[in-house]
Amino acid sequence: MGILRHYEKLLPLTYKTPRVNLEEGSTPLIELPRVGARLGIRLFGKFEGCNPSGSFKDRGMVLAVAKALEEGKRAVICASTGNTSASAAAYAASVGIPCFVLLPAGKVALGKLAQALMYGAKVIAVKGNFDRALELAREGAERTGCAMVNSVNPYRLIGQRSGAWEICDFLGRAPDIHAIPVGNAGNISAYWAGYNVYADMGKIKALPKMYGFQAEGAAPLVTNKPCPNPETIATAIRIGNPVSAHLAKAAVKESGGEFNSVTDQEILEAQKLLASEGGVFAEPASCAPLAGLMKLKRENRLPENILVTMILTGNGLKDPDTAMTQVGSPIEIDDTPEALMKVLCQN
Ligand SMILES: *Cc1c(COP(=O)(O)O)cnc(C)c1O
Numbered sequence: 001m002g003i004l005r006h007y008e009k010l011l012p013l014t015y016k017t018p019r020v021n022l023e024e025g026s027t028p029l030i031e032l033p034r035v036g037a038r039l040g041i042r043l044f045g046k047f048e049g050c051n052p053s054g055s056f057k058d059r060g061m062v063l064a065v066a067k068a069l070e071e072g073k074r075a076v077i078c079a080s081t082g083n084t085s086a087s088a089a090a091y092a093a094s095v096g097i098p099c100f101v102l103l104p105a106g107k108v109a110l111g112k113l114a115q116a117l118m119y120g121a122k123v124i125a126v127k128g129n130f131d132r133a134l135e136l137a138r139e140g141a142e143r144t145g146c147a148m149v150n151s152v153n154p155y156r157l158i159g160q161r162s163g164a165w166e167i168c169d170f171l172g173r174a175p176d177i178h179a180i181p182v183g184n185a186g187n188i189s190a191y192w193a194g195y196n197v198y199a200d201m202g203k204i205k206a207l208p209k210m211y212g213f214q215a216e217g218a219a220p221l222v223t224n225k226p227c228p229n230p231e232t233i234a235t236a237i238r239i240g241n242p243v244s245a246h247l248a249k250a251a252v253k254e255s256g257g258e259f260n261s262v263t264d265q266e267i268l269e270a271q272k273l274l275a276s277e278g279g280v281f282a283e284p285a286s287c288a289p290l291a292g293l294m295k296l297k298r299e300n301r302l303p304e305n306i307l308v309t310m311i312l313t314g315n316g317l318k319d320p321d322t323a324m325t326q327v328g329s330p331i332e333i334d335d336t337p338e339a340l341m342k343v344l345c346q347n
Helices: 033-039 057-070 083-095 110-118 130-144 153-158 164-170 186-200 245-255 262-276 284-298 318-322 335-345
Strands: 029-031 042-047 076-079 099-104 122-126 177-181 209-215 258-262 307-312
Touching: 029 164, 033 042, 033 284, 042 164, 057 076, 057 130, 057 153, 076 130, 076 258, 083 110, 083 335, 099 110, 099 130, 110 122, 110 318, 122 130, 153 164, 153 186, 164 186, 164 307, 177 186, 177 284, 186 209, 186 245, 209 245, 209 262, 209 284, 245 258, 258 262, 258 284, 262 284, 284 307
Parallel strands: 042 307, 076 099, 099 122, 177 209, 177 307, 209 258
Antiparallel strands: 029 042
């Protein structure tokens, strides 16, 4: 039914807020027994790649666009590493308003770029990194009165709380550990706020520990200082100066969790493992939590038999180029049964 109807009472809606809806949310929380067994835990992945634009960004975007319309805004603008632009462009298209997106030139996964263009956004490639594109987008919003729909927009984070509510509704409790990739640090903050809303309502008895994972080349929350030249194959978390750093730090500290970083190689291995032993294809950034859990396991810092949820933030189909660097090519054969049998009977 979409986030705005499903969680109507928990969201800041008025009778004037248009009920924008692309049937976002209600994504599957998939148990991953083979991968969980490797880690000695009960492991679930929330597959946010099932959202309409293929990432969790839709949860907050639906509310941000609805509120922009309610406030009389007639266009939206954002800077993006890819998924925010795909989501903003989709919702803007669905309600019929223009969308301007600023992307770091040459650093956006192909699927995400194709999406923004297909949905009809005006796509602007900035010769600079994400952090710079964000500064420009803010300036553009200020000068034109367009609604800024980056996660500095408070409604984005409020809509994203719905992910935590769905997890608790499904499990009947919160996980022991909530593992999540961290880029601009909005999502980890939103989940923590969401769990706290449910705890205050008495719907859950205990809160999870929040574990935020970054890529080693873009790990400002691990090193505790901005990273001027962030670099990682996980482009969705290639961010050096997270806007919601203060909220994310508070979430980790209050919950008794931690920030940690993983290498690009570890991310790619986790991506392959998740697909080949979990049956779920998630984009590289989404696999930082699994890489991180594997690292904690190696360091004997992961308790046994606990319940862990990972947020698989985006769909693997968005970034086929990175995936193809990790796998071989198809086996080509002549069109004869003999040629086929040769392959089928190879050990
Ligand atoms: C946006 C995004 C992230 C990072 O989320 P933040 O709220 O910026 O920390 C992680 N993974 C994917 C796939 C994303 O699109």
